[in-house]
Structures are given as C-alpha cells and as structure tokens.
Amino acid sequence: MNSKSVSLSLALGSVALALVIALIWVPMDSGSGFVVQSRGKLAIGDAFAPMVASGLILIAGLLIFFFERSDDTQPGYCGAGVRFILCASCICA
Numbered sequence: 001m002n003s004k005s006v007s008l009s010l011a012l013g014s015v016a017l018a019l020v021i022a023l024i025w026v027p028m029d030s031g032s033g034f035v036v037q038s039r040g041k042l043a044i045g046d047a048f049a050p051m052v053a054s055g056l057i058l059i060a061g062l063l064i065f066f067f068e069r070s071d072d073t074q075p076g077y078c079g080a081g082v083r084f085i086l087c088a089s090c091i092c093a
Contacts, residue, residue: 007064007065007068008065010061010064011062011065011068012065014057014058014060014061015065017057018054018057018061019054019058021050021053021054021057022050022051022055022058025050026047026050026054027047029050030046032045033045034047034051
C-alpha cells in the first residue's frame, strides 16, 4: 500500500471511531448527560469526558485526512508494525 492509502485508512478509522464513541457508546453508557443541573448549579455530567475525548479523536482524524494525506514523505505499511499492533491488541484483550 502506498502512503496516501495508509494515511487515508488511519484518518477514516479515527473519524469512524469518534462517531461510534459519540453517537453509540456514550449515550448507552452514561447515566447523565453532558452537563447536569442540580440545585440551580451546572455541573459536569458523566458524558463530558468521553465526549471531549471523541471530539479530540475526530479533530485528529480530520487533520490527518486533510493535511497528512497529501504529504509524500509518509511511510507505508510495515508488516512487522501491523503484526506488533495485532499481537499487543490480543494480549490486552
């Protein structure tokens, strides 16, 4: 695979992960909303931190999509790197 397809797959994967977190996982997992009003005061809700994290992942994916994909100096896939990430994921799971 060439470097543009590597960056494109990373960008699209990041955007898809951010959307899954924000639209599926956070609403199903959180007990309260983004902010909670109790006794007249606004407080941070259970969904605040995961939504901020998904927003940062989304921004990172969009930055990769629009800027890094056009850079010709990006490396391609490395078989050893992919195997390492798969093995590490299996061990952590």
